[in-house]
Structures are given as structure tokens and as C-alpha cells.
Amino acid sequence: MADEKEVRYDPAAIEPKWQQRWAADPTLYAAEPESSGKPKYYVLEMLPYPSGQLHMGHVRNYSIGDALARYMWMRGYNVLHPMGWDAFGLPAENAALKNNTPPREWTLSNIAAMKRQMLRIGFSYDWATEVTTCLPEYYRWNQWFFLRMYEKGLVYRKKSRVNWCPECATVLANEQVINGYCWRHEDTLVEQRDLEQWFFRITAYAQELLDGLDKLEGWPEKVRTMQRNWIGRSEGTEIDFAVENRSEKIRVFTTRVDTIFGATSVQLAPEHPLVTALAAADAGLKTQVAGLIDEQKKAKESGNMGEIEKHGVPTGHFAINPYNREPIPIWVANYVLMDYGTGAIMSVPGHDERDFEFAKKYAIPIRRVIAPADPNAEEPELPFSAEDGVLVNSGEYNGFACTQAQKLLQEVAVRGAFGEAAITFRLKDWGVSRQRYWGTPIPMIHCERDGLVPVPYEKLPVLLPEKIEITQQGGSPLSRVADFVNVTCPKCGGPAKRETDTMDTFVDSSWYFYRYTDAKNAKAPFDPAIAQYWFPIDQYIGGVEHAILHLIYSRFWTKVMRDQGMVKNDEPAQRMFTQGMVIKDGAKMSKSKGNVVSPDDMVERYGADATRMYALFAAPPDRDLDWQEDGVAGVSRFLARVWRLVERHSANARGESVDSHPSSKEPSKDGAPSGGAALKLLRKLHQTIAKITQDFEGRWHFNTCVAAIMELVNELQAADAQLASGEIPAPVVRELLRTLVLLLAPFAPYLSAELWEELGGEGSILRAQWPKSDPGLAKEDEIEVPVQINGKLIAVVRVASDADPKQFEAAALADEKVKARIAGKTVANVIVAPGRAVNLVVK
RNA sequence: GGCUUGAUGGCGGAAUCGGCAUACGCGGUGGUCUCAAAAACCAUUGGGAGCAAUCCCGUGUGGGUUCAAGUCCCACUCAAGCCACCA
Numbered sequence: 001m002a003d004e005k006e007v008r009y010d011p012a013a014i015e016p017k018w019q020q021r022w023a024a025d026p027t028l029y030a031a032e033p034e035s036s037g038k039p040k041y042y043v044l045e046m047l048p049y050p051s052g053q054l055h056m057g058h059v060r061n062y063s064i065g066d067a068l069a070r071y072m073w074m075r076g077y078n079v080l081h082p083m084g085w086d087a088f089g090l091p092a093e094n095a096a097l098k099n100n101t102p103p104r105e106w107t108l109s110n111i112a113a114m115k116r117q118m119l120r121i122g123f124s125y126d127w128a129t130e131v132t133t134c135l136p137e138y139y140r141w142n143q144w145f146f147l148r149m150y151e152k153g154l155v156y157r158k159k160s161r162v163n164w165c166p167e168c169a170t171v172l173a174n175e176q177v178i179n180g181y182c183w184r185h186e187d188t189l190v191e192q193r194d195l196e197q198w199f200f201r202i203t204a205y206a207q208e209l210l211d212g213l214d215k216l217e218g219w220p221e222k223v224r225t226m227q228r229n230w231i232g233r234s235e236g237t238e239i240d241f242a243v244e245n246r247s248e249k250i251r252v253f254t255t256r257v258d259t260i261f262g263a264t265s266v267q268l269a270p271e272h273p274l275v276t277a278l279a280a281a282d283a284g285l286k287t288q289v290a291g292l293i294d295e296q297k298k299a300k301e302s303g304n305m306g307e308i309e310k311h312g313v314p315t316g317h318f319a320i321n322p323y324n325r326e327p328i329p330i331w332v333a334n335y336v337l338m339d340y341g342t343g344a345i346m347s348v349p350g351h352d353e354r355d356f357e358f359a360k361k362y363a364i365p366i367r368r369v370i371a372p373a374d375p376n377a378e379e380p381e382l383p384f385s386a387e388d389g390v391l392v393n394s395g396e397y398n399g400f401a402c403t404q405a406q407k408l409l410q411e412v413a414v415r416g417a418f419g420e421a422a423i424t425f426r427l428k429d430w431g432v433s434r435q436r437y438w439g440t441p442i443p444m445i446h447c448e449r450d451g452l453v454p455v456p457y458e459k460l461p462v463l464l465p466e467k468i469e470i471t472q473q474g475g476s477p478l479s480r481v482a483d484f485v486n487v488t489c490p491k492c493g494g495p496a497k498r499e500t501d502t503m504d505t506f507v508d509s510s511w512y513f514y515r516y517t518d519a520k521n522a523k524a525p526f527d528p529a530i531a532q533y534w535f536p537i538d539q540y541i542g543g544v545e546h547a548i549l550h551l552i553y554s555r556f557w558t559k560v561m562r563d564q565g566m567v568k569n570d571e572p573a574q575r576m577f578t579q580g581m582v583i584k585d586g587a588k589m590s591k592s593k594g595n596v597v598s599p600d601d602m603v604e605r606y607g608a609d610a611t612r613m614y615a616l617f618a619a620p621p622d623r624d625l626d627w628q629e630d631g632v633a634g635v636s637r638f639l640a641r642v643w644r645l646v647e648r649h650s651a652n653a654r655g656e657s658v659d660s661h662p663s664s665k666e667p668s669k670d671g672a673p674s675g676g677a678a679l680k681l682l683r684k685l686h687q688t689i690a691k692i693t694q695d696f697e698g699r700w701h702f703n704t705c706v707a708a709i710m711e712l713v714n715e716l717q718a719a720d721a722q723l724a725s726g727e728i729p730a731p732v733v734r735e736l737l738r739t740l741v742l743l744l745a746p747f748a749p750y751l752s753a754e755l756w757e758e759l760g761g762e763g764s765i766l767r768a769q770w771p772k773s774d775p776g777l778a779k780e781d782e783i784e785v786p787v788q789i790n791g792k793l794i795a796v797v798r799v800a801s802d803a804d805p806k807q808f809e810a811a812a813l814a815d816e817k818v819k820a821r822i823a824g825k826t827v828a829n830v831i832v833a834p835g836r837a838v839n840l841v842v843k
Numbered sequence: 844g845g846c847u848u849g850a851u852g853g854c855g856g857a858a859u860c861g862g863c864a865u866a867c868g869c870g871g872u873g874g875u876c877u878c879a880a881a882a883a884c885c886a887u888u889g890g891g892a893g894c895a896a897u898c899c900c901g902u903g904u905g906g907g908u909u910c911a912a913g914u915c916c917c918a919c920u921c922a923a924g925c926c927a928c929c930a
Contacts, residue, residue, distance in 0.1 A: 008882095222847055222925080229846070229926050236930080254930060267930090299928095307844095308928070335928045345930045353844090354928045426929060544924080617868070618855060623848095624923085626855060634868050637883095644883090699859065707857075707867035714867090717884095786863040791911045793863055831910050837862035839910050 009640035011607025029124045031080040034533045038078040046542030047084040052110035054117040056582040063612040067746040074770035082516035084131030096470040103438045121608045129519040133508035140461030141525040143443040164193040170435045200430040218575030223547040232426025239419040241319035253341035258405035261394035262369035263346040266319040269338040288313040292334040322418045356383035432504040437477035439502030447489035447496040476500035510557040540573035580624040609748035610636035616702040653734035678728045686778035688712045787812040788839040805832040812838040
């Protein structure tokens with residue numbers, strides 16, 4: 001009985017043992033200082049929100065990063081592989097309401113639970129650099145940055161119409177509104193409210209954020225495109241239209257000033273100041289405009305602004321086209337947005353689809369002012385929005401090409417002082433005020449006499465009060481804490497009140513990765529010299545859901561710090577990798593769908609190695625992964641096979657000298673079965689090393705890396721008798737098994753540590769050298785080459801791998817099946833792709 | 844409506860440069876071991892025809908380029924993601 005137990009792979013015994021040993025060695029996963037002299041490598045996975053439970057998406061994310069970190073260590077790099085907690089945020093307050101637990105307590109106990117899970121799976125984090133954003137040691141630096149940015153004019157306060165989630169009872173950034181719904185509450189419509197809010201001037205960096213994307217070649221094209229669309233730059237012209245019998249002017253923004261002779265109306269957004277002024281004197285108009293505003297609001301809220309039924313109201317007033325003095329009617333339209341461009345457009349129904357639809361509905365004239373460049377071409381049907389035509393019906397500008405006319409008309413506007421070139425961005429400033437408790441207090445004071453007064457640096461941090469009652473009341477919870485609110489003004493010493501808004505938690509995650517490099521620093525967010533050594537991040541890994549929010553804010557923050565001389569890099573991360581989602585039964589894992597698989601369950605049943613290795617094996621890391629428990633069982637069976645294989649032969653492999661192994665000798669081609677078998681296995685081994693190394697260096701298809709190791713193990717197992725009998729010499733057995741274990745190390749750290757020890761490996765396998773593939777050994781003597789006739793596969797012939805094209809051709813023509821096929825026919829051509837195929841063109 | 848991905852056996856997926864389609868794993872079938880089972884191991888597993896050797900068909904659909912296409916080009920269908928009267 002005892003013997004039987006001994007030959008069973010038991011992760012439940014192996015894994016806790018190594019957890020203890022790893023925990024006892026704080027240097028194992030520790031980053032070293034620059035003075036180590038090794039090349040640095042910073043691999044970063046996105047820090048989780050401490051919900052209390054690791055989910056499979058986390059496990060997948062961290063398994064990818066962990067494999068990379070371990071590989072880089074074995075390649076001799078100085079690796080920084082940190083982990084932390086995005087620990088502020090609303091769920092802690094909701095939990096407080098529900099369970100009557102203080103947010104801090106709830107959050108910290110969740111962190112402890114998730115950390116235990118991470119340790120159990122065996123991720124190689126340097127816990128000495130752990131960052132927890134809800135602790136004053138961290139958030140004080142949010143406040144410090146806030147003050148610095150305030151000094152530089154990058155923070156400002158304004159009354160603005162904001163997105164308000166009634167469920168969160170707080171403001172949301174534009175990025176947090178998804179189709180009119182709250183990003184956290186998928187069923188809650190976001191409302192619009194007017195509030196005094198704090199903003200970060202991210203638009204000051206709009207152009208640089210856009211330009212920088214071109215240089216981020218190590219980022220997924222998908223992410224770069226999404227950011228480009230989000231920044232939404234468009235180049236055009238602003239033109240002033242005078243209003244008949246009134247002093248106001250209407251400024252419109254257009255990208256197609258070349259079509260201005262086709263403008264047959266001006267359309268204003270319902271919230272345009274001129275509309276408000278006109279409506280004030282016209283009760284009928286006022287009611288109708290209110291209706292339009294309502295329609296817009298409803299459309300925005302339901303997320304189909306794109307399908308809003310176009311609807312407008314004539315004001316009865318006229319605007320003067322400055323180019324031809326033509327009066328055109330001024331309308332108010334529900335499809336014109338106040339928060340984009342100037343909130344007013346010139347309507348050119350002949351050359352814009354939206355304007356066309358509107359003009360049709362209200363019988364506004366439609367005019368052709370652009371014709372195809374080719375005079376023989378048929379006149380295209382209106383609306384014709386192509387930009388490659390020439391101007392017609394445009395007075396003195398007839399005959400100019402569109403792009404030419406755009407420049408010319410713009411110059412005319414500038415000279416006439418009624419317009420100018422303009423660039424409009426879709427990107428808005430980042431609203432960071434939140435009327436919540438569990439966040440970083442904004443370090444500002446409102447004094448009756450001195451107005452806004454920043455909290456002096458030496459008074460930081462502004463501590464979040466610990467004792468607070470969380471209620472469902474609206475407004476800032478902090479405003480109900482008298483001790484917190486009532487202060488003396490730092491300037492005049494008079495009575496004053498603290499700002500009670502807290503910061504958006506995306507502030508926390510915009511710079512956390514710098515803090516990792518110097519996590520204990522009590523004098524500054526980090527030491528610039530240390531950050532300069534580690535930055536930029538060599539590889540950032542996370543979910544695509546952060547492609548816009550987090551990744552654009554992080555880029556902004558880095559540029560701000562650079563301009564303040566804190567860092568030298570323009571971008572936070574050199575390379576970015578977005579992993580796919582983990583799905584089950586065709587849907588994303590979620591509680592509501594009841595298809596959640598718990599990592600703890602998997603670890604208990606199959607072990608941590610099998611769980612994380614399956615997460616890498618089931619799909620390439622950038623694609624969605626369909627979780628199938630049978631697959632985890634399969635990986636676990638494979639690991640058991642590896643374990644038994646090494647157990648069977650470890651005595652044979654252990655303690656032998658490596659010097660005399662036959663890989664350095666001339667292979668015995670014709671006979672000695674031992675040499676043949678050994679050589680065959682060594683060849684497979686070196687092919688596998690090459691394949692996996694290549695994948696780590698580029699493609700990252702870890703699923704095929706695992707498959708390659710499986711193939712190697714299958715071959716070793718098939719040669720089991722030779723391995724045991726001495727037919728394959730002990731030093732070769734030793735090299736085969738030790739290398740196999742090294743190759744497994746990035747994917748299955750527990751098993752490889754155990755087997756490394758079993759095979760007499762010295763020290764931690766993490767410090768062992770990554771194997772190097774010997775190209776001579778990896779190369780096949782003979783290769784199989786397909787022979788096609790007219791593109792159809794007929795035969796496979798064996799040819800020396802270094803044969804020349806003539807030999808390929810001769811081998812193909814010598815094949816019996818080929819001979820039979822071409823008998824009596826003419827071989828018109830022979831195409832040889834050396835090493836790949838031979839194709840005979842036969843007539 | 845725009846942009847970006849993707850579509851390969853019963854399932855997850857492989858084929859990295861245009862050169863043997865389906866590696867590897869799951870599942871299935873048959874077997875060895877066992878009193879029996881589990882585990883493990885061995886064999887087999889895209890479809891069709893045939894006793895067989897063998898032949899034919901096959902990577903969402905339709906065209907094209909090429910000696911050769913899962914891979915490149917064009918058009919389309921479906922699915923996922925992002926943006927969306929953005930002037």
C-alpha cells in the first residue's frame with residue numbers, strides 16, 4: 001500500500017511544501033537594485049480591485065505574467081514583478097451598508113483573502129513592494145500630485161453638467177458612462193446634473209496622447225485604434241455667421257468648408273446660448289426647444305443617439321453666409337450636440353447625409369456644390385459626401401478641388417476676420433470629483449475670505465476619517481463629518497470648510513506602477529532615479545476593458561510627471577498585451593449567469609499547476625478562453641505523467657557527470673540503436689527548447705508551448721524501456737529530464753521545483769539557466785517532403801535535410817507512385833521549394 | 844452606420860514564410876491489466892465509396908491571384924468588441 005501511494009502525483013502534498021519554502025525566502029522573487037548589473041525587466045499585470053475573490057480572469061492574467069517573469073529570471077534578468085490593490089471604490093461602501101462593516105476593514109480583509117489565493121497558486125510576486133491604494137502612505141501622494149497639478153493649472157473647478165448615477169449617488173466621468181448607463185450599474189440610467197466639479201486638464205495633452213499612439217508599436221492595434229477614436233481629433237474651420245437684426249454671431253465648426261455655398265440653413269443645438277436668448281422672448285419656441293432637449297436626453301440615456309428621429313424647429317431668424325451674403329434660416333435641431341464643436345453647424349444637405357435627411361423632412365432647399373473631378377463622369381446622386389470632387393455653384397471658387405478650396409476658403413475667412421482653422425477633439429477634460437466616502441480626499445479648503453485654498457504640502461495627508469456612518473443619503477458622506485469639514489484657513493486662519501469630494505479611483509491606478517519601484521518612500525511618491533532605472537514598463541498585461549479608461553489616464557499622468565521632471569519616459573509602458581476573456585458555455589463568467597468557476601475549487605481538485613497551466617493551454621492568450629473542466633483534468637493527468645516519468649528514471653539520471661554525453665559526438669547513423677534512440681530524443685528536446693524560447697521572445701502562443709512539452713513527454717514515454725535499460729546512457733537521461741523540468745518551470749512552478757530537487761538540481765530552479773537550443777542537434781538529418789502533381793499531394797519522399805533542389809527533384813521523380821502518375825505524360829515544369837515541397841506540372 | 848477581430852473535426856484549438864489541413868488536449872470506440880471497477884497503458888477516431896490496395900470530398904459563402912491557398916486579394920454572410928447624427 002505504501003508503495004502505491006508513493007507513485008502517485010499529489011499536488012496537495014507538493015504545493016503547500018513549496019509555498020512554505022518560498023515564503024521563507026524573501027529574496028527569491030525580489031527585484032534587485034540597479035547595481036546588480038543585470039539587465040532589468042519590468043513585467044506588470046494590472047492590479048485587481050479587492051472584491052474578496054480571485055476570478056478566472058485574474059488567474060489567466062497572472063498566469064501569463066508569471067510565466068513571462070519566471071522565463072526572464074531564468075534568462076538572467078533582474079525582474080520586477082509586483083502586485084498591489086486598487087482598494088478604494090464604491091463596493092466597500094455598499095458592503096458597509098449591507099453588513100455594517102467599516103469599508104477599511106472590509107477592504108483589508110478582502111485583500112488578505114485574495115493574497116492567500118495568489119500565494120496558493122504560486123505567483124512570483126515581490127510582496128515587499130506591495131501597494132495598497134486606500135492606505136494614507138499611498139493616497140497622500142494622490143493629494144500631493146493634485147496640488148502640483150493645481151499649481152500648474154492642470155486642475156480646475158467649474159460648474160458643469162455632469163453624469164450622475166442615482167445608484168452610486170455620485171458623478172461619473174464620461175468614460176464611465178456606457179450607452180447612457182452606469183458602468184457599475186448596468187440597469188441604472190445616468191442623469192444629468194449641474195454641479196461644481198474638479199477637473200484634470202487632460203485635453204491639454206490631447207494632441208500628444210494621439211501622436212504618441214503611433215510610436216507605441218508594442219501595443220495591440222485594437223487598443224491604439226480605440227484610443228484614437230476616443231480622442232477623436234478632427235480638423236476643420238470655424239466660421240462666424242452674422243444674425244440678421246441681432247448683434248450675436250453664430251460660430252459653426254465644419255470639416256467641409258468647401259461646401260459652404262451649399263449651406264441652406266444653420267442648425268443650433270437646443271442648449272445653444274442664442275437659442276436660450278431667442279426662446280426667452282418667444283414662449284412658443286421655448287416649449288418646442290424644451291421638447292427637443294428632452295428628446296436628446298432620452299436618446300442619450302437609452303444609448304441610441306445614433307438613431308434619434310431628426311426633429312427641428314425654425315426660429316424665424318436668419319443667418320448671413322459670409323461668403324455670398326445669402327440669408328439662410330436658423331433652426332434648432334435635436335441632432336446637434338452642444339458639447340461638441342461649437343454647438344452649431346451649417347447644414348449642407350447636398351453633401352451630408354444627416355443634413356440631407358433633415359432638409360427632406362422640412363423641405364429645405366438642397367443644392368449641389370460639388371461635382372465629380374472627372375467631367376465625363378455621371379453626376380452622382382445627392383447626398384454626395386466624397387471629398388475628391390470639384391466645386392460648382394460656388395461663385396468665384398468654381399472648379400477648385402475640394403481640398404484646395406478648403407485651404408483657400410479658410411484663408412479668406414482669416415483675412416476677412418470671420419473665421420479660422422480649428423481642431424476639435426472629442427476627448428473631454430477628466431472630471432475627478434466623486435461624492436463618495438471611500439476615496440482620496442481632495443486636498444482643498446473653501447475659505448469665505450480667500451476662496452479656494454490648497455492644503456499646504458506639510459499638512460498632507462488629509463486623512464480620511466475612520467469613524468463615519470455610511471448611509472444611503474445623497475451628497476458627500478464626508479460633508480456630514482463636522483470634525484473633518486470645519487478647519488481654519490491656512491491663509492488667513494479664519495473659519496473655513498474642507499472640500500468633501502473624493503477623487504475618482506482611476507487617479508489611484510494612473511501612477512501606481514511607479515510606486516512599486518520605491519514603495520516605502522515616505523518623502524516622495526518615488527525616487528526619480530529608481531523609477532528611471534525601471535521605466536518604461538517592459539511588458540504590461542491586462543484586460544482589454546481598460547483599453548480606454550485606465551490606459552489613457554496612465555499615459556496622461558506619465559506625460560504630466562515628465563513635464564514636471566519626475567520621469568524621463570514619455571509613455572508608461574513599452575509593450576502592452578491584452579488577454580482575452582474567460583468564458584464558459586458561451587458566456588462571460590458572471591454570478592447572474594451562474595457559470596462562475598472558482599479558482600479555489602480548481603486548485604483543490606487538480607492543483608495550482610494544472611489550473612494555471614490549463615489557463616495557458618486552452619487558447620492563445622489574446623483570444624477568449626472557453627473553460628472546460630475536462631481540460632483541466634487532462635492537464636493534471638499530463639503533469640502526473642511527467643511526475644511518474646521523472647520518478648522512474650531519477651535514480652538513473654542523478655549524480656552522473658554530464659561531460660561524456662554523446663550529443664557532442666558524431667551520431668552513429670547506421671546501426672548502434674542506443675545512439676539512434678538517444679539522438680532522436682535529444683533532437684526532439686532541442687526542437688522543443690527552440691520552439692518555446694522563440695514563443696517567449698515573440699508570439700506568446702503559450703498554448704502551443706504546452707503542447708510542445710506534451711509531445712516531448714510523449715516521445716520520452718514511448719522510449720521508456722530504453723531510458724530504463726541503459727540503452728540510452730545515464731548522462732543523456734539526465735540531460736533529457738533536467739531540461740524537460742526547466743522547460744516546464746514557467747508554466748508549472750510547483751512540479752518543476754519538486755522535480756528539480758528530485759533530480760539533484762542546485763538551488764532554486766528560478767535561478768537555473770534557461771536551456772539553450774543547439775541548432776545542430778535540433779536539425780533533422782532527413783526530412784519528409786510532400787510531392788505534388790498539379791498541386792495535388794501524391795507522395796511523401798525522404799530527402800537529406802541539406803539536399804539541393806536537384807536532389808529534391810530527383811527524389812520526387814524516383815518515387816514509384818510519382819513514376820506511375822507521370823508515365824506517358826510530359827513534365828512541363830518542376831517547382832522545388834527546398835525543404836518544403838516539390839510540385840510537378842504535368843500535361 | 845464606421846472601425847477592429849474572428850469563423851478549421853463531436854468540443855477547445857494547431858498549421859509562425861503560401862508548400863502533407865486537423866499538432867496537442869478533451870470526448871468517443873475497441874483492447875490490456877482486474878473477481879470487478881477506478882487509475883494507468885496500448886490501438887483507433889474529419890466525411891464518403893470499397894473486401895482491400897486505393898480513390899473522391901473537405902478550413903463560413905461566392906469569385907480571383909498562384910505551379911501550389913486555411914493562409915494573399917475582392918465581394919458577401921454570421922459572431923464578438925469598440926465607437927457612433929462628432930458636423
